Amino acid sequence: MMRYSVILFDLDGTILNTLDDLAASTNRALAKNxxxxxxxxxxxxxxxxxxxxxxxxxxPSNTPLTLTDRVFxxxxxxxxxxxxxxxxxxxxxxxxLRALRASGARTAVISNKADSAVQELIAHYFPGLFDAVxxxxxxxxxxxxxxxxxxVLRTLSAAPTDAVYIGDSEVDVETARNAGLPCIAVDxxxxxxxxLLQHGAQTIASSPAELLALLQQAE
Numbered sequence: 232m233m234r235y236s237v238i239l240f241d242l243d244g245t246i247l248n249t250l251d252d253l254a255a256s257t258n259r260a261l262a263k264n265x266x267x268x269x270x271x272x273x274x275x276x277x278x279x280x281x282x283x284x285x286x287x288x289x290x291p292s293n294t295p296l297t298l299t300d301r302v303f304x305x306x307x308x309x310x311x312x313x314x315x316x317x318x319x320x321x322x323x324x325x326x327x328l329r330a331l332r333a334s335g336a337r338t339a340v341i342s343n344k345a346d347s348a349v350q351e352l353i354a355h356y357f358p359g360l361f362d363a364v365x366x367x368x369x370x371x372x373x374x375x376x377x378x379x380x381x382x383v384l385r386t387l388s389a390a391p392t393d394a395v396y397i398g399d400s401e402v403d404v405e406t407a408r409n410a411g412l413p414c415i416a417v418d419x420x421x422x423x424x425x426x427l428l429q430h431g432a433q434t435i436a437s438s439p440a441e442l443l444a445l446l447q448q449a450e
Contacts, residue, residue: 233336233446237389239380239412241398242342242349242366243278244420246324247356250275251317252310257289260306264298266290275421279400281343281373282306307345314348320356321419323439328360330443337387339363341379343402363387375402377410397442401430415445 243249250271257277258268269277269289277288286303294302331338338361342349349366363386365371365379372378384394396407399420404427407414416432418424424435436442 233331233334235336235393235395235446237337237339237384237387237394238331238446239339239341239383239394239396241374241396241400241403242340242344242352244399244422245397245403245417246320246328246340247318247352248321248420249314249318249352250278250421252314253278253285255316256306256310256313257285259309260286260302261289263305264302266294266298266302278421279343279402281367282310282345311348314352315355318352318356321439325357325360327439327443328357331446332360337362337389339383339387340365341374341383341396341406342366343373375405375409377406380406380410380412395446399427401426404430404432415442417442 240246254271254274257274261268274289277285283303286306287299290299290302328338340349340353340361344366346366346368350364353361353364363383365383367373371382380396384391391411394412396403396412396414397417398406398414399417400422404414404416414432416427416435418427418435418437427435434445436445
């Protein structure tokens, strides 16, 4: 038994390593429109607030809005086709999820990625391992707003005191705070331990095994 009956996870950088596919689609969209491409490390810094902001950060600062819109549309089309080319679960994540569910905990995913892409990725990589999955869609504000977290809690008939939020970025730390949930940050994703600490993370796991141990210690 875990202290928390509901375990909420971020997607990109927490359970799925999506960075290579995000960077590749970003650079194909930039190149198609005659704009300079970005390094994978630059894209790592740009992700976390949804794909629109990813593209706004990736284009040069003086890019006209109409061109930014075109790059964004090209990115969405490209990523829809290539979102699973090199994406894989982080080592140990499937085992972690199975252990949590075997303990009786319910699991959910909350992402700023488009809801259709989130549903597809979860169905492909984690079939049967999540009770609720919420991506960006109309009527649900993106993280760090608490909307998606609160929707999942309503769906699962759970209170904030029943749940814990797991994520890899400052956006996730703020999301948990805004929703009134405790947060365990992870440093194997898109942000370093130093950045997480700077943004108020109090508990940080460096591997899925350590995360499981932290959840079990919370009993």
